[in-house]
Amino acid sequence: xxxxxxxxxxxxxxxxxxxxxxxxxxxxxxxxxxxxxxxxxxxxxxxxxxxxxxxxxxxxxxxxxxxxxxxxxxxxxxxxxxxxxxxxxxxxxxxxxxxxxxxxxxxxxxxxxxxxxxxxxxxxxxxxxxxxxxxxxxxxxxxxxxxxxxxxxxxxxxxxxxxxxxxxxxxxxxxxxxxxxxxxxxxxxxxxxxxxxxxxxxxxxxxxxxxxxxxxxxxxxxxxxxxxxxxxxxxxxxxxxxxxxxxxxxxxxxxxxxxxxxxxxxxxxxxxxxxxxxxxxxxxxxxxxxxxxxxxxxxxxxxxxxxxxxxxxxxxxxxxxxxxxxxxxxxxxxxxxxxxxxxxxxxxxxxxxxxxxxxxxxxxxxxxxxxxxxxxxxxxxxxxxxxxxxxxxxxxxxxxxxxxxxxxxxxxxxxxxxxxxxxxxxxxxxxxxxxxxxxxxxxxxxxxxxxxxxxxxxx
Amino acid sequence: xxxxxxxxxxxxxxxxxxxxxxxxxxxxxxxxxxxxxxxxxxxxxxxxxxxxxxxxxxxxxxxxxxxxxxxxxxxxxxxxxxxxxxxxxxxxxxxxxxxx
Numbered sequence: 001x002x003x004x005x006x007x008x009x010x011x012x013x014x015x016x017x018x019x020x021x022x023x024x025x026x027x028x029x030x031x032x033x034x035x036x037x038x039x040x041x042x043x044x045x046x047x048x049x050x051x052x053x054x055x056x057x058x059x060x061x062x063x064x065x066x067x068x069x070x071x072x073x074x075x076x077x078x079x080x081x082x083x084x085x086x087x088x089x090x091x092x093x094x095x096x097x098x099x100x101x102x103x104x105x106x107x108x109x110x111x112x113x114x115x116x117x118x119x120x121x122x123x124x125x126x127x128x129x130x131x132x133x134x135x136x137x138x139x140x141x142x143x144x145x146x147x148x149x150x151x152x153x154x155x156x157x158x159x160x161x162x163x164x165x166x167x168x169x170x171x172x173x174x175x176x177x178x179x180x181x182x183x184x185x186x187x188x189x190x191x192x193x194x195x196x197x198x199x200x201x202x203x204x205x206x207x208x209x210x211x212x213x214x215x216x217x218x219x220x221x222x223x224x225x226x227x228x229x230x231x232x233x234x235x236x237x238x239x240x241x242x243x244x245x246x247x248x249x250x251x252x253x254x255x256x257x258x259x260x261x262x263x264x265x266x267x268x269x270x271x272x273x274x275x276x277x278x279x280x281x282x283x284x285x286x287x288x289x290x291x292x293x294x295x296x297x298x299x300x301x302x303x304x305x306x307x308x309x310x311x312x313x314x315x316x317x318x319x320x321x322x323x324x325x326x327x328x329x330x331x332x333x334x335x336x337x338x339x340x341x342x343x344x345x346x347x348x349x350x351x352x353x354x355x356x357x358x359x360x361x362x363x364x365x366x367x368x369x370x371x372x373x374x375x376x377x378x379x380x381x382x383x384x385x386x387x388x389x390x391x392x393x394x395x396x397x398x399x400x401x402x403x404x405x406x407x408x409x410x411x412x413x414x415x416x417x418x419x420x421x422x423x424x425x426x427x428x429x430x431x432x433x434x435x436x437x438x439x440x441x442x443x444x445x446x447x448x449x450x451x452x453x454x455x456x457x458x459x
Numbered sequence: 460x461x462x463x464x465x466x467x468x469x470x471x472x473x474x475x476x477x478x479x480x481x482x483x484x485x486x487x488x489x490x491x492x493x494x495x496x497x498x499x500x501x502x503x504x505x506x507x508x509x510x511x512x513x514x515x516x517x518x519x520x521x522x523x524x525x526x527x528x529x530x531x532x533x534x535x536x537x538x539x540x541x542x543x544x545x546x547x548x549x550x551x552x553x554x555x556x557x558x559x
Contacts (some may be wrong), residue, residue, distance in 0.1 A: 408518025
């Protein structure tokens with residue numbers, strides 16, 4: 001299963017690269033070099049991998065890039081970590097992220113922003129920005145991220161690598177610190193499609209420790225890497241190519257990608273996903289509501305930060321006020337508001353009903369096509385600081401990735417072009433539930449017939 | 460949909476109290492404006508007809524309640540569980556007074 005050809009990096013060369021460039025990128029926020037070297041000695045052919053900091057690794061800091069978990073070291077491994085260790089991977093520390101995965105830019109981390117290796121004045125995308133940047137910058141060949149509204153696919157697109165959000169339930173969430181439990185999914189980020197498929201093979205599968213994990217058979221995803229898309233029906237939804245709000249260079253690259261796939265024998269079909277324009281609204285009710293509930297546990301009682309006070313409520317207030325950053329507070333307030341007495345039906349219940357409509361749009365579309373092709377993001381990477389005081393503008397940068405999380409379907413982003421200024425552009429492919437195989441097949445065929453994934457940032 | 464004018468200073472303070480965070484006067488001002496903008500955008504949902512639509516709380520398939528067998532299993536040692544505790548005694552978490 002471990003294809004040596006596609007994974008040339010050894011742990012030692014990764015460590016050298018990390019010590020040379022990580023200060024510039026701030027992609028990896030924790031690494032125990034001695035432990036890595038010891039592991040590498042024991043497992044000389046082990047594949048190096050870095051882990052987003054919201055996934056529990058036993059006895060290593062797992063902070064969600066938040067002050068409130070600064071000194072937290074989990075007493076157990078997440079299921080995906082156990083699987084990686086059992087398969088002989090070498091864990092290369094923890095990757096930076098937006099605090100609690102709240103963000104699209106990796107700027108809300110308490111450890112400071114991660115920088116895009118293609119242009120260090122720009123964001124790498126988020127929230128799995130550290131994971132994407134570490135892979136794009138050549139620090140590690142692959143990484144794990146989590147995707148709640150695009151947090152794997154969007155940074156993969158903006159950093160010029162491959163990122164996949166599997167079907168909800170494909171990968172166990174046990175040990176993933178929850179953001180929005182009905183949307184979160186762990187997935188692979190890698191330099192090429194084969195590595196992403198190989199990594200999904202390792203981490204997927206039913207887990208009795210996650211009652212929402214799906215008890216369905218997992219195929220060998222590398223078997224679907226076939227350089228052949230003949231007769232595959234690719235749906236192109238008109239709602240993802242709006243007149244306003246789609247960057248011209250991104251649009252051009254996506255339309256060219258469509259032509260490339262057609263040239264390879266795929267059949268293109270015009271489709272409509274009529275409720276697309278409601279996805280961001282729907283998401284920004286459901287995700288903060290679930291987050292406000294999930295983050296209630298960070299109160300200083302049992303682990304993490306505690307700010308002392310005479311009584312319990314004041315201790316909770318002081319701890320949470322000191323421990324959470326601005327965006328975390330904003331999401332908690334928004335979620336608490338929409339769940340509070342008098343607003344539940346108008347907001348949360350309504351959003352769950354609109355979610356049904358969005359999901360049904362996809363199920364309807366998949367009656368006529370096998371995969372759906374869209375831009376991953378409406379624009380290339382923006383400047384650090386550009387949107388930090390404009391939360392709504394930041395939320396809208398996830399407009400094309402959010403619908404897949406609401407519907408639970410799998411999605412992959414692959415490199416498909418560059419702007420004139422040299423910034424990467426991502427192509428998103430969305431698939432039927434539990435049909436990651438067709439996504440990998442189309443992504444692989446595209447990759448084999450293009451050169452975009454071979455271009456590396458000059459850093 | 461609910462009226463976003465309902466987002467006033469008092470509402471932000473009330474929600475912050477429910478969420479167990481303290482906000483400065485300046486933060487209340489900023490969040491009041493930002494939450495109103497976000498809610499105004501979200502109010503778009505009012506246009507969708509959902510009269511005959513059931514809510515989706517779980518995206519994939521029909522979820523059943525999941526039961527496990529009632530068997531004894533090894534759990535984490537108490538000292539491991541308590542290792543991250545800000546304050547502890549013997550096998551207990553120590554927290555401030557709840558009443559008073």
